[in-house]
Amino acid sequence: MAANRALTETRKHTLPILRVALRGESLLTHPRFNKGTSFTHKERKEFGLTGRLPSRVNTLDEQVTRAYEQLNSRTEPIRKNTFLQSLKDQNWILYYALIARHLKELVPIIYTPTQAQAIAEYSHLFRRSGGLYLTMGDQETMEEDFLNQTVKERNEIDLVVCTDAEAILGIGDQGVGISTAKSAMYTLIGGIDPARCLSVMLDVGTDNQKLLNDELYVGWKHSRVRGEEYDQFVDKFIQLVRKYYPHCVLHFEDFAAKNAYRLLMRYRKDHAVFNDDIQGTGAVTLAGIMSAIGIANPSSTIASQRYVILGAGSAGLGIATQVRDAITASGKVSKEEASDKFWLVDREGLVYDIGGGMAKGVGEVKGRLEGFVRSAKEGWEGNVGLLDVVKEVKPTVLIGCSTAAGAFTKEVIEAMVDGGCERPIVFPLSNPSNLVEAKPEDILKWTKGKALVATGSPFPPVKVKIDGEEKEIIIAECNNALIYPGLGFGAVLSQAKEITDRMIVAGANRLAELSPAIRKQVATSKANDGEGDYSGQALLPDFREAPKINFEIAVAVAEQAVRDGNSTMSKDVRVEDVRERAKEKVWVPLYCEYEYDPNGLS
Numbered sequence: 217m218a219a220n221r222a223l224t225e226t227r228k229h230t231l232p233i234l235r236v237a238l239r240g241e242s243l244l245t246h247p248r249f250n251k252g253t254s255f256t257h258k259e260r261k262e263f264g265l266t267g268r269l270p271s272r273v274n275t276l277d278e279q280v281t282r283a284y285e286q287l288n289s290r291t292e293p294i295r296k297n298t299f300l301q302s303l304k305d306q307n308w309i310l311y312y313a314l315i316a317r318h319l320k321e322l323v324p325i326i327y328t329p330t331q332a333q334a335i336a337e338y339s340h341l342f343r344r345s346g347g348l349y350l351t352m353g354d355q356e357t358m359e360e361d362f363l364n365q366t367v368k369e370r371n372e373i374d375l376v377v378c379t380d381a382e383a384i385l386g387i388g389d390q391g392v393g394i395s396t397a398k399s400a401m402y403t404l405i406g407g408i409d410p411a412r413c414l415s416v417m418l419d420v421g422t423d424n425q426k427l428l429n430d431e432l433y434v435g436w437k438h439s440r441v442r443g444e445e446y447d448q449f450v451d452k453f454i455q456l457v458r459k460y461y462p463h464c465v466l467h468f469e470d471f472a473a474k475n476a477y478r479l480l481m482r483y484r485k486d487h488a489v490f491n492d493d494i495q496g497t498g499a500v501t502l503a504g505i506m507s508a509i510g511i512a513n514p515s516s517t518i519a520s521q522r523y524v525i526l527g528a529g530s531a532g533l534g535i536a537t538q539v540r541d542a543i544t545a546s547g548k549v550s551k552e553e554a555s556d557k558f559w560l561v562d563r564e565g566l567v568y569d570i571g572g573g574m575a576k577g578v579g580e581v582k583g584r585l586e587g588f589v590r591s592a593k594e595g596w597e598g599n600v601g602l603l604d605v606v607k608e609v610k611p612t613v614l615i616g617c618s619t620a621a622g623a624f625t626k627e628v629i630e631a632m633v634d635g636g637c638e639r640p641i642v643f644p645l646s647n648p649s650n651l652v653e654a655k656p657e658d659i660l661k662w663t664k665g666k667a668l669v670a671t672g673s674p675f676p677p678v679k680v681k682i683d684g685e686e687k688e689i690i691i692a693e694c695n696n697a698l699i700y701p702g703l704g705f706g707a708v709l710s711q712a713k714e715i716t717d718r719m720i721v722a723g724a725n726r727l728a729e730l731s732p733a734i735r736k737q738v739a740t741s742k743a744n745d746g747e748g749d750y751s752g753q754a755l756l757p758d759f760r761e762a763p764k765i766n767f768e769i770a771v772a773v774a775e776q777a778v779r780d781g782n783s784t785m786s787k788d789v790r791v792e793d794v795r796e797r798a799k800e801k802v803w804v805p806l807y808c809e810y811e812y813d814p815n816g817l818s
């Protein structure tokens with residue numbers, strides 16, 4: 217299997233023999249242990265399965281072929297999504313093996329863009345629960361619920377992905393719309409054992425009236441609880457995670473910006489906590505920008521760009537912070553000088569100081585926005601829209617994480633070029649695809665093929681005429697999924713005390729080094745004058761390569777943790793041992809041989 221090979225190449229040891237305590241129907245209906253027609257004759261006898269399966273023993277490859285055939289009998293992406301969800305409920309190995317084999321084709325089915333629809337229709341598509349649901353209204357049983365799902369069923373948890381679903385992708389408050397897709401990507405791309413991952417839905421109610429009015433809504437029908445009560449509920453959950461799994465990575469996903477930032481700051485020094493929308497998006501975008509600068513003008517640096525970011529929420533703030541940290545990492549540029557290279561634009565236009573600790577359109581400055589609010593002394597007045605900001609600032613990099621579909625108009629992009637930017641770097645990152653700030657083909661058309669473009673959801677290559685010659689431009693997918701699985705695996709591997717900025721930068725640097733455009737330049741050692749041919753050279757690696765790339769990211773991240781004394785692995789693990797450790801730990805979707813043991817796994 218091609219994609220499985222990508223994973224197995226990084227794995228060191230042969231598969232272990234699993235001691236399993238389940239028999240008969242309970243084995244066949246347990247998605248973690250079920251092998252369906254792949255149970256061998258010996259296993260069928262040992263586990264009481266002989267009469268329960270047709271006689272032929274299939275290989276995993278044959279099962280994958282059959283499942284792929286069934287999948288393809290459905291045409292609509294959402295129907296494929298529900299098919300895959302059901303497959304996951306039946307047989308994990310087959311689910312992961314099928315997707316691993318068709319990674320590029322199926323990631324958009326289980327992840328963005330299709331997952332947005334699956335979450336929006338969660339209550340109508342609901343078949344079987346996935347993950348752990350902790351509801352504000354039932355919080356007195358939280359510890360018991362948590363233990364029932366974890367300690368009593370599993371041996372150890374390496375990774376907890378949690379959400380309160382208030383800012384799901386770009387589609388807002390989805391109440392109880394849990395997504396196990398983020399955790400599935402950790403397995404597919406990061407190689408983390410799915411049995412050691414847990415998705416948690418923190419149901420604190422919803423302000424989405426459509427859901428509250430929906431008689432099939434499966435979540436807690438209550439307005440969203442906020443303030444002290446919310447904080448206490450989240451804290452109770454986090455303390456449980458810390459108590460039972462002190463070494464696990466805790467991943468926050470799709471919290472509203474204010475909570476996202478607050479929770480990250482509150483817990484990141486005490487536990488290996490990671491906010492994907494802030495830090496994951498920041499890291500992948502930093503890598504994409506470094507790669508784009510390498511093409512546009514390799515003698516230039518991230519410090520010599522001017523950045524306009526539309527959307528001052530989690531992603532916008534994460535990108536600004538990550539790029540600023542990378543600029544200051546050289547020690548040559550101060551934090552203030554680096555911050556001065558950013559202009560954040562939100563619903564009410566440019567984010568600038570309006571006095572009393574408040575910023576235009578986004579409220580309180582303290583904490584998350586500190587450093588990125590422009591001074592009113594620069595002469596800003598009223599609502600300063602994106603076009604005016606672009607005309608005034610003359611950015612070289614324009615990023616969209618606003619959910620404002622079409623906000624990068626022809627005028628905006630042309631204003632960038634008119635401002636003297638020959639090779640504009642334009643990343644419309646909003647998900648799902650229909651919320652993109654501009655379509656790649658339009659950006660390339662308006663800039664005569666000069667723009668360097670990356671998007672948050674997958675887009676097909678664009679054919680464009682450059683100097684009279686037709687070229688095909690690959691549109692890089694700048695999605696945090698290209699980096700967070702490796703960051704998480706690196707943190708799990710090193711059993712990091714905290715996930716530090718240095719670990720994240722190590723991962724982003726590794727991703728940038730491995731990006732096709734940069735690899736080509738290093739290979740040819742050719743100076744690029746910004747006029748070079750970059751068709752066929754994507755800014756970021758293709759998703760097909762994501763498992764291999766994320767293995768390298770994980771190694772870089774874990775090495776950094778060991779180097780910095782931030783790892784809790786045994787003291788004798790040296791930086792040079794990390795790669796071998798990683799190979800031992802990578803999980804691959806292949807069947808293990810089973811032996812019956814009444815005290816085994818169940």
Ligand SMILES: NC(=O)C1=CN([C@@H]2O[C@H](COP(=O)(O)OP(=O)(O)OC[C@H]3O[C@@H](n4cnc5c(N)ncnc54)[C@H](O)[C@@H]3O)[C@@H](O)[C@H]2O)C=CC1
Pocket residue numbers: 383384385386387470472473492493497526527528529530531532561562563564616617618619620623645646647648651671672673694695696697
């Ligand atoms: N490519 C990737 O890896 C990622 C993409 N995203 C996407 O970025 C978008 C934002 O996500 P988050 O930052 O998590 O959400 P968020 O809700 O924290 O931030 C969105 C921000 O955009 C602002 N906004 C809304 N309409 C606007 C408009 N018309 N003009 C300017 N600003 C406007 C909001 O006021 C808010 O501050 C979503 O579409 C999400 O899917 C988010 C994380 C990762």
Ligand SMILES: CC(=O)C(=O)O
Pocket residue numbers: 328384385386470492493647672695696697
């Ligand atoms: C990719 C992601 O995390 C988002 O769109 O929210």
Ligand SMILES: [Mg+2]
Pocket residue numbers: 385469470492493
């Ligand atoms: Mg997200």
